Amino acid sequence: MLSPTVSSRQLPPLQNTTPTQNTPKGPNPCPPSNLPITHFSSPSQLQQLHSHLIKSGRPLSTLPLSSVAAVCALSSPSAFSYARQIFHRAAHQPETVLWNSRLNSLASSASPADALALFARLRRSDIALDTFTLSFVLKACSKLSALSLGRAVHGLVEKLGFHSDLFLLNTVLHMYASCGEMDIARLLFDKMPIRDVVTWNIMITQYTKVGEMDIARELFDSMPERSIRSWTALIAGYVQCRNPRQAIHLFHEMEAAGMRPNEVTVVAVLAACADLGALDLGRRVHEYSDQCGFQKNIQVCNTLIDMYIKCGCLAIARRVFDGMEVRSVVSWSAMIGGHAMHGQGEEALELFSRMTRAGFQPNAVTFVGLLHACSHMGLLEEGRQFFASMSRDYGITPEIKHYGCMVDLLSRAGLLEEAHEFIKNMPVEPNSVVWGALLGGARVHKSIKMGEEAIRHLSLLDPLNDGYYVVLSNIYANAGHWENVARMRRLMRDRGVKKTPGWSTVALDGVVHEFVAGESDHPQVEEIYRRWEELLEKLRQRGYIPDTSAVLHDMDEGEKEQVLYRHSEKLAVVFGLMSTPPGTSIRIMKNLRVCSDCHAALKLISEIADREIIVRDRNRFHCFKGGSCSCRDYW
Known part of the structure; x- marks a missing residue:
């Protein structure tokens, strides 16, 4: 008996695989006990395995049907049709269930567009859709911000009478919110006859992502019940919107309500502690994390390192780093940057050597830390070498922040003219940070000429930043040019610039x-x-x-x-x-x-x-x- 083969011209019908009295009595060409029924990665290998099943008298249902769907979902039309025939003969459940499993895998993968391609094939083949089918497609639409298709799927939800399924409606809600259509999402939310905590969390999370913290807090306060995800979403939103005080205040409320933080909550609260310098709370959260076994979570450890660095506890940050079983490039870059911020340039450079010896590839953030280390310690030649090494050795195109570091390095070293030429020859348009670095160097070296050159650009790029006017005023004051100090003060007043109180x-x-x-x-x-x-x-x-x-x-x-x-x-x-x-x-x-x-x-x-x-x-x-x-x- 010939094994079935896939052809774009003609697909042979499936054979009856039930053993009969006419089954040959001789030795099986592939004994059942040795048959690798899960090892196939293409339609042709599937066909060969099918042939072995027929010859050995084994039932077609022996095949792992989820693997059949995976192999044939996006293959040729004939292979897809062949998989459907297998499902009709071997499956004890509707084929929709099997295709749904594949849809879910694709929607959750790094290529969610493949889920949309499979969905299009299912529609063309008139395969029955259920609530799970549509939820997985909506999930892919959310990840891809595919609003047009998402609207069409929402239409199918209504057309097929699935509008009473809360899980599916939550997925529709999430799709609109993820695509930035918050007005539509809010309209849908307000009209939903039934909501659960997931419904509320979707809206709160998306409002925090777009910075609408007042609306998010209003929804949070209106919730009939809250989950740890509700609290975490709002805390993380406050951190994202640079309101760490409110984030920490909310965290205390969460504790009072008897909620136990999870790893995501811990990361958000530690970030707030880092911004505010709330070391006592950061330490307490660290102890809690260790008790819960979160120290194996790389993101928790990375945030702990950042928190301790920003709270001035470099030694503790280094202990956390040294105690990590597994590190990422973020871990190394954070620690390198920490040594730089604390004036330990030599330690930052030594850690970079360890990082490369350990086989880690530095990224753009790593080099920001290295260049800061060189700038803060006056390591001029080392800084030049690192800047050149970025593109030459690691293929990293310097970004505006790297150019800013170089201008800062040159300016602090007193090479103001070279720094100015460096700015003029930059392949990208210099921003306020770059010119601000030159202004800072002019302040250190009391150069009125370079200070005025920098402020000429800064007054256009960042006209309401009081710090720049104050620095130039400082340069004038050091030179005893009080009339220019007064002129700066008048300029600030005329432009509506108010001095930030220290x-x-x-x-x-x-x-x-x-x-x-x-x-x-x-x-x-x-x-x-x-x-x-x-x-x-x-x-x-x-x-x-x-x-x-x-x-x-x-x-x-x-x-x-x-x-x-x-x-x-x-x-x-x-x-x-x-x-x-x-x-x-x-x-x-x-x-x-x-x-x-x-x-x-x-x-x-x-x-x-x-x-x-x-x-x-x-x-x-x-x-x-x-x-x-x-x-x-x-x-």
Whole structure:
């Protein structure tokens, strides 16, 4: 008996595979016990196996029918037809179930478009559709943002009378929301006669993704019942919208409601802790993660590393990194960037060598960390080599952030003219970050010419960013050009640019205390001022002289000193000193760059109080200890 073969011209009919009395008595060409019935990966191999089944007298139902669907779903029409004949003869269930299984696999794969191709074939073949068929196709439409086809499938849902199936309606809802049609999704949501927690979660999640946090919170508050996914979606939304305070507040509400965080919740809360510098909560979440066995989750570990780095606990971040059984390029890049932010350029470069020896390919983020390390430590030649190596050795096209790092590296090193030429020869249009790096170098090296050149571009690219005007004002003030300082102030006023007030925070016992430069409504403010005066006497005895060049106002020296004494990081440090036991490290988060006067004062305070003071400013970390700073005064 010849084995069935697939032909585009003619498909032989399936043979009856039930054993009969006329079955040959001789030895089977392929004994049943050795028959590899699951090993076929093409229609032709399927045909050969079918032939063996017939010759050995085994039933057709022995075939793994899901594998038949997988092999023939997107093959030639004749192979697809052949698979259907197998299903009709061998399956004890409707063939729709078997095709649905394949649809689901394709919709969940990296090529969801294949699910749509199979669905089109099912429609042309008049194969019966059920709610699962349509849900899997809608899933593929969501992943591909295939709105037109999604609308058509929604039409089929109504036409076939499936509109009362809640699971299917949720899938339709998710499709519209995923395709950005939130108005249609909301209309469908409002008209749904029955909703479950999944329905609400879909809407909340999608509103958070588009930044509509007020609407998401309104829905959340209206939910008849909530799942851990409801809480997690809203917490993650607040983190995404840069509102870590609200994210942490909501997390506390979730705990009070008796909900236990899952791994996704942990990642979101740790990200909020990283943004806010909430170290106490971050540590508690870390302990909880270890208790739950989440330390094997790479994403949890990567977020822990990021949190500890941004909270100034580099050593703990490194312990988490060293303890990981499995690492990703994100793990290595985060740790390299962490060493760079904390002024440990040599450690960052050494870790990169370990990374490449371990067989990991660096990505664009890795090189941002390496270039930052070189820039912060003045490693000029190493930075040049890394920038060249990106494209030469790893095929990574430099992005705007890499060009910004190079301009920063050159500018900090005093090579302002070279940095300017580098900008002019960039293959991409320089943005405000690039020109801002040149402006920063002009501030360090007191170059009015380059400062004015940078601000000429920045006033067009980012006209409402007060920081740039302040930096140029600082350059003018250092040169004693008070008329230009006044001109900058008028320009800011005319353009409606308001100076961002400097603030610093310090977290104690889970409570974040905030101080604003020049003012404070802190309940212990009078005590803080008194303690500062006492500390100031000790600073003067150590040779501290206020650096009044940091004050951009034309006033007498006494008034300038009083302004300096009310800088937010000084108030935060004093509060930390008076509120914690001796020897406790003080960690401060600041929204602006640390000024030169505060930098000098904090170095002395770390020696006088015998404390480690860690300050995270807008650009990097400063670890003050024993009268020196980790930045080596190069920042």
